[in-house]
Amino acid sequence: MTSTHWLELQGLDLRENGVQIIANATLKVGAGRTAILGPNGAGKSSLLRLMHGLLKPTGGRLIWPQTMTQSMVFQRPVMLRATVLANVDYGLALRGIPAAERREKAIAALHRVGLPELADRPARRLSGGEQQRVALARAWALEPQLLFLDEPTASLDPASSREVERIIGEMAATGTRIVMTTHNLGQARRIAEEVIFLDGGRVLEQTPVEEFFRRPQTTAAQAFLQEEAP
Amino acid sequence: MAEITNSLLLATDMVTAGDSRLAAIVALSLAVSFSATLISCLLGMPLGALLAVGRFPGRRVLVVIFNGLMGLPPVVVGLLVYLLLSRAGPLGQFGLLFTPTAMVIAQTVLITPIVAALTRQVIEDEWREYREQLRSLGASRTRAARTLLWNARFSLFTAALAGFGRAIAEVGAVMIVGGNIDGVTRVMTTTIALETSKGDLPLALALGVILITVVLAINAAAYALRQWAENRWG
Amino acid sequence: MSTLNIVRRSLLASCAFLLVASLHAQERFITVASTTSTEQSGLFAHLLPAFEKAAGIKVRVVALGTGQALDMARRGDADVVFVHDKAAEEKFIAEGYGVKRQEVMYNDFVVIGPKADPAKATGKDILDGLRRIEAAKAPFVSRGDKSGTHAAELRYWKAAGIDLAAKKGDWYRDTGSGMGPALNTAASMNAYILADRGTWLNFKNRGELGIVVEGDKQLFNQYGVILVNPVRHAHVKQADGQKFIDWLVTTDGQKAIADYKIGGEQLFFPNATK
Structure with missing residues (x-):
């Protein structure tokens, strides 16, 4: 088992409409x-x-030894009706990063996922694979x-x-x-x-x-x- | 049947003759209803979005109220605004009764619930799709509401148009608060009502044809814009 | 962000419109509460440009039934009332809402009915005509809207000795509408109706209807004009309103009234007492 963990679950429970979804999950993730x-x-x-x-959770608790910045990428990418660049930019804007800096970070993130040439394209018009890479760029730009x-x-x-x-x-x-x-x-x-x-x-x-x-x-x-x- | 044909011919004549009084009436109708629609959107869209996204006590009650207010009878709205703006009423000192401003106010009261209720429906659908992603990115509910209003802008166009359609076709409220004063507050619908009163049914119908044509043209333009936008933005 | 631009532009356009509308409101004008008969007969369209030209004051007419017009003035929403129901006008003044009633002109009522005249009401006697209509239970359309014409109709029934409350039946249709809409109803039902001559002459959708009773002195319909009392409503435009009233009762106004004709027929007869 891991010695230094960054997340601990203690007896985590989740019930929805009377159905037990997660039961007594206890573990350390490291x-x-x-x-x-x-x-x-x-x-x-x-x-x-x-x-x-x-x-x-409906029961138990999560313990974070120290707070961590997080992002999530979903099975089906959810793109705003805006350009690819604006989609990546949006996450940064929510973190209160100034506009000039945002643009730089967003373009860098698009480079990392190999889609810099799609920056000005409407995001919802891309293929599923491209959209998922934009979603990864959006997550990555936040440097989680x-x-x-x-x-x-x-x-x-x-x-x-x-x-x-x-x-x-x-x-x-x-x-x-x-x-x-x-x-x-x-x-x-x-x-x-x-x-x-x-x-x-x-x-x-x-x-x-x-x-x-x-x-x-x-x-x-x-x-x-x-x-x-x- | 002959009457309807006559009216169509008359409508064509009136438009091609470029009657300046007719043009002024059409322009006033458009200006009043357009202004009312704009104000309704500024009020109703944020409200609708907050009703869709927000979690606060009384939300469900408000949703039901706004759905119900969609069916407000124009005459009742007219009467209410009349009593407010009348010299003997609480806002009487501003002397707004029987002005285009009064008509804008009445139409705004009439259609804001429509815009708000339709916006709520649109944003609720959007919220279902975007909720997890927006929350994951750290958007507050108000920020999410703003984002989704922008995101659903083309669908919301339809909500605005529904409000506009109701405003421009409405006669009861503007008749009461505008007074149908020649050259000041006479709009297409009140002119139609007046000509009907005078028994000039072909003229009334011809004006109706013009009104319908204007509304259709605006709807067609909006439809085309929406198609284009959907193709472009998905 | 082109949509933002559109929103901005629309906002600007809207503000500009409201500004223009409010500037428009800055023009010199008075508001006159009047009746559908004066508006829908076309008299105002003929009369007002002459006054506006002479005085430089625009007249904004809100056309309602006499009762509604007086109520509107009671609330302070008009500067002048120009109506035709002497009893109601005198009550209005007695209540302190009006300064003084001045007689301006008269027109006359006519009974309109089917040209075939199933009730055999044709003649010069209004009371006799009404009695025949009631006896035949021929369809009769009433304004039923507390207008001057409605008040006159009720007076005639009473004078004819007919107690409407008791005799009212299917034949008597209380429509609660203005002169024009009531005429439309009568035309579609082929019914009798009491109307002012002006509206009738200007009315296009006549169907099978024609004049059945006319010329009875009792059918004369006096119009009065009243300045709304500035003591009651301080914002009333006393000077300009009075100017309009003065113009109506002087030679120029009286002549303009006499000049208004439809198909060569004079509609209103000036009779101001100077």
């Missing part, structure tokens, strides 16, 4: 790159949203210490997926901590250091990635890997 895995309906996205603060990704490549073609993985890898290389959910086990192996395995709203395993894939400890994880394996 890895640089974490993948949350589990079958459909296991509560992966909900756990991610609880961590990011988009959902309020922590990035959440919810199934970032689930609706993308293989080429776009590879590009998105490359960008995530580069962000991680600059020191941004990554927490992501994914259905793509190959992707989890390529990106993550550590796996959090969820089933039925319960955290069943938290193990280094190689160990998880080689020797899953719970029968649920074994069944999951067998089903998902190609």
Whole structure:
């Protein structure tokens, strides 16, 4: 287990309309790159949203040893009806960064995701893959210490997926901590250091990635890997 | 049937003859309703957006009230504004009764609920789509409301147009607060009412044809703009 | 940010319009509360330009029924009232809302009805005509709007000895509308109706209707003009309002009234006492 963690969950509960979505999640997250895995309906996205603060837990608590700046990228990119540059700029404007500085940062972020030539294009007119890269640029421009990704490549073609993985890898290389959910086990192996395995709203395993894939400890994880394996 | 054909011919004649009094009436109608629409948008759109995005006690009650006020009878609005602006009323000292300003006020009262209610519907849909992303980026609810108003600008055009359509077609309120004074507060609808009173039905209908044509032209232009915008911005 | 520009421009345009509208309001004018009969007969369109030219004062006419016109003046929303219901006018003055009533002109009422005249009401006697209409239960349209014409109609029924409250039935249609709309209703129902001659002559949608009763002295309809009392409403434009009244009752105004004709027929007969 990790010695220095940056987030601790203590008995985290989430109930919605009488349904237990997350049950008594207790763990410490300290890895640089974490993948949350589990079958459909296991509560992966909900756990991610609880961590990011988009959902309020109905029980338990989250403890941040120190505050971290965060961003999140969603499965389906949500673009404003504005140019690509304006979309990246918007997140910076919300942080109160002065306009001149914003422009510089936004253009730099677009360079990093390989889309500088699309800066003046209407964002909603781009392909799904391009939009997801703009979403990553928008997140990256904020220079977050922590990035959440919810199934970032689930609706993308293989080429776009590879590009998105490359960008995530580069962000991680600059020191941004990554927490992501994914259905793509190959992707989890390529990106993550550590796996959090969820089933039925319960955290069943938290193990280094190689160990998880080689020797899953719970029968649920074994069944999951067998089903998902190609 | 002959009467309708006559009216169409008469309408064409009136327009092609370039009657300056007719032009003044049409211009006043447009100016009054346009001003009322603009003020309604400035009031109703932020209000509608806050109703869609906000969380405060009484929100649901306000939503129901504004939906209900969409059906305000113009005559009641006219009467209310008349009593306010009348010399004997609380705002009597300004002498606004029987002026175009009074008509703008009455139409604004009439259509602000329409603009607000339609805006709320549009922004609620937007909020469903953008909520998580905006909150993740750290937008406050008021900031999100502002962003979504801008983001939905082309859909909101339709809300504004609905208000404008109701304003320009309305007769009850402007008749009461404007007084249908020749050359001062006579607009298309009150002229139509007057000519109907005089039993000059073909002339009244011809004016109606002109009114409908103006409204249709504005709607067509707005529709074209919206199509273009949707193609461009998605 | 082109939409912002559009908003800015629209705002500017709107402000400009309101400014122009308020400047327009700065012109010298008086507000006259009058009746639909004077407006819809076309008299004002003929009369006012002459006064406006002579005095340099615009006259803004709000045309309502006599009752409404007097109420509007009671609230202080008019400088002058120009109406035709002597009893109501005298009451208005007695209440202190008006300064003085001056007689200006008269026109006459006529009974309009189907040319076929199923009630056989044709004649010169208004009371006899009404009795025949009631006896035949022929459809009759009433203004029912507290206007001067409505008040006159009620007086005639009473004088004819007909108690409307008791005799009212399907045949008597209380429409609560102005002269023109009431005539439209009568035309579509082929009903009898009491109307002022001016509005009738200027009325286009006549259908099968024609004049049935006319020429009875009792049908004369006196118009009076009253300055709203500045003691009651301090903002009343006393001087300019009085100028209009004075002009109406002097030779120029009286002649202008006599000059107004439709199809060669004089509508209003000046009879101001000097």
